[in-house]
Amino acid sequence: MGVEAKVTLQQKMAFEATATSGHTVMLDAAEAVGGENRGFRPMELILVGLLGCTAMDVISILRKKRQEVTAFEVRGYGERADEHPKVYTHITLEYHVTGRNVDEKAVRRSIELSAVRYCPAQAMLRHIPMTYRYIIYEDTPEGPQKVLEGEWVPPEDSL
Numbered sequence: 001m002g003v004e005a006k007v008t009l010q011q012k013m014a015f016e017a018t019a020t021s022g023h024t025v026m027l028d029a030a031e032a033v034g035g036e037n038r039g040f041r042p043m044e045l046i047l048v049g050l051l052g053c054t055a056m057d058v059i060s061i062l063r064k065k066r067q068e069v070t071a072f073e074v075r076g077y078g079e080r081a082d083e084h085p086k087v088y089t090h091i092t093l094e095y096h097v098t099g100r101n102v103d104e105k106a107v108r109r110s111i112e113l114s115a116v117r118y119c120p121a122q123a124m125l126r127h128i129p130m131t132y133r134y135i136i137y138e139d140t141p142e143g144p145q146k147v148l149e150g151e152w153v154p155p156e157d158s159l
Contacts, residue, residue, distance in 0.1 A: 014038050043080070046125075047091070051076045053121035054093060057114035058107075062097070065106045070139045071098035091130045098137040098144045107134050111152045 007015040007027060013035035014028040027042060029035025040048070055074040062069050077092040097107055111132050115122050122130070132152040137144035 012036055043078070043086075043088070046088070047076045047078045050091070050119075050121040050125060051093070053119045054111075054114045057118045058095060058110045061110035061113055062102075062106060065103075065110070067097075067099060067102050067106050069097060069099040069102065071137075071144070072096070088125070088128050091125070091128055093130060093132050095132075095134040096137070097134065098139050100139055102136050102138075102147075104136060104148060104150065107136060108150070108152050112154070115152075115154060 003020050005017065005019040007017045010016055010026075012028075013033065014026060016024055017027055018024045025045070026039030027045070028037055028039040029041065031037055051074045055072070058074070059069065059072050062072075073096040075094040075096065077094070078088045079090040080086045081089050093111075095107065095111060111134060115130075115132065132154070133149065134152065135149040136147045138147050
């Protein structure tokens, strides 16, 4: 299963990216380095790709576990090196799960399966230390109410 992608210069530092799916996304640089801030930075897209990959895994697994999820969001926080090539040095993934009677064990297991088995983006970025946090909210008529938060810590030999 191959994937093709290309980036085409638009102007200054702005590129239009397209891939096998046919969708497009704009990339650009900050004004300080010759761009016009018209799109994602490439390193942002790496983080967004990771978030999308794990989010699709986790929501799919939660659905298979018959969890009643009414809203779901994954937030990512990437720390980068100060010196070039300014790679990510640590990434925190924060899963926000809203639903009715969502089981913490199901959330933890879904995160684990994504991290160690299913998400190719995580596998590719395995050398970067990652923290996995989750917050579970109960969906109530008054709005989401935080029930609990926790952290999944991978066993040393799992990643």
